[in-house]
Amino acid sequence: MVPIGNPWLCLGVKNAMAKRHFGIRDLLHAPVIIGAVALGLVVVALFRACVTTGPATGSRTRMERVAASEGRGQSSSTARPPQRDYSATLGVALRGDEDQALLREVCSWLGTPYRGGMAKKGVGTDCSGFVQRVFDDVYGIKLGRSSTDIAKQITPVKRQALRCGHIVVFSRGGAAKVFHVGIYLGDSKFIHSASGGGKGITVSSLHEDYYAKHYYAGGPAKGMR
Numbered sequence: 001m002v003p004i005g006n007p008w009l010c011l012g013v014k015n016a017m018a019k020r021h022f023g024i025r026d027l028l029h030a031p032v033i034i035g036a037v038a039l040g041l042v043v044v045a046l047f048r049a050c051v052t053t054g055p056a057t058g059s060r061t062r063m064e065r066v067a068a069s070e071g072r073g074q075s076s077s078t079a080r081p082p083q084r085d086y087s088a089t090l091g092v093a094l095r096g097d098e099d100q101a102l103l104r105e106v107c108s109w110l111g112t113p114y115r116g117g118m119a120k121k122g123v124g125t126d127c128s129g130f131v132q133r134v135f136d137d138v139y140g141i142k143l144g145r146s147s148t149d150i151a152k153q154i155t156p157v158k159r160q161a162l163r164c165g166h167i168v169v170f171s172r173g174g175a176a177k178v179f180h181v182g183i184y185l186g187d188s189k190f191i192h193s194a195s196g197g198g199k200g201i202t203v204s205s206l207h208e209d210y211y212a213k214h215y216y217a218g219g220p221a222k223g224m225r
Contacts, residue, residue, distance in 0.1 A: 090203050093187040098164040105138050106183060106191050106201075113200035114193050130193045130201065131167060131181050141223050150221075151178045157219040159206075165224070168206070171216035184218060 086103040087094045089110070094103075108121065115124025119133045128147045135141045143150050151169045162168070162184045170180040182192030188206045193199075204211060 090185060090189070090191065092185045092189045092203065094164070095186060098186065099138070102134070102138050102165050102183075103185075105134055106185075109134070109191075109201045111201065112193070114195045114198055116195070125193050125201070126195070127180050127182060127193045131183060134183060135221055139221070139224060141221050143221060147181045148175075148178045150181050151175065151217065153222050154217065154219045155222055156217045159215070159218060162218050163220075166218050166220050168218040169216045170211065170214040172214060174216075178216060180214070 086092075086098075086100075086107060089107050090103070109125070109130060112120075112122055112130075113124050114126065116126050117129075118124040118126065119129025121133070125133070128145060128150055131150055132143045132145060135143050143153055147169070150167060151171075152175075154167050154169070157166070164184060164186045166184040168182050168184050168190050169178055170182075171178045180192070182190040182204075184190045185203065189203050190206065191201065191203050194202050194204070206212060206215060
């Protein structure tokens with residue numbers, strides 16, 4: 001096969017035309033040369049078609065389509081979940097700088113009923129068991145098992161200085177009569193396990209008459225940053 005653009009072929013044709021000398025042999029070879037030129041044109045056209053729409057491009061396009069399809073069908077377990085709206089879940093006007101691990105943990109306890117002497121998520125817990133478990137799981141801080149013991153493990157601050165994650169303590173008359181603890185969230189709200197009416201884990205306000213009357217102290221647990 002004679003490639004297109006062969007300078008020797010072009011030069012030979014040009015010289016032959018210039019000399020105006022065609023013999024029988026030239027006439028016999030002319031169809032061969034013309035056929036070779038035509039075949040070369042076909043090969044070039046096919047090559048260009050392969051470059052522009054060939055298998056490589058087609059395969060790459062199919063791979064991209066498959067990847068896009070797999071992305072759309074990706075399971076929710078591997079997709080990154082959106083940030084939860086803890087304000088709506090807890091009913092608290094959060095500031096936005098709260099410990100997300102703490103909020104996530106206390107939210108996971110919502111719906112757990114009150115059970116004295118227990119501290120098992122989803123099954124039952126009392127107030128001190130709830131606080132003890134949350135601080136152990138989130139901060140690695142070991143608190144006492146009773147409300148009285150936990151009250152001794154906080155660094156008291158003024159009520160106006162309470163921050164999310166601080167422990168709030170309630171008493172019927174001084175340190176000797178501490179009877180209830182919870183975890184402060186902000187906006188004067190705290191989460192705790194309430195025994196009244198079998199509420200279990202719930203969010204209450206320090207402004208409610210009962211809790212306003214028995215509020216004793218509040219502050220971070222010793223060992224918190």
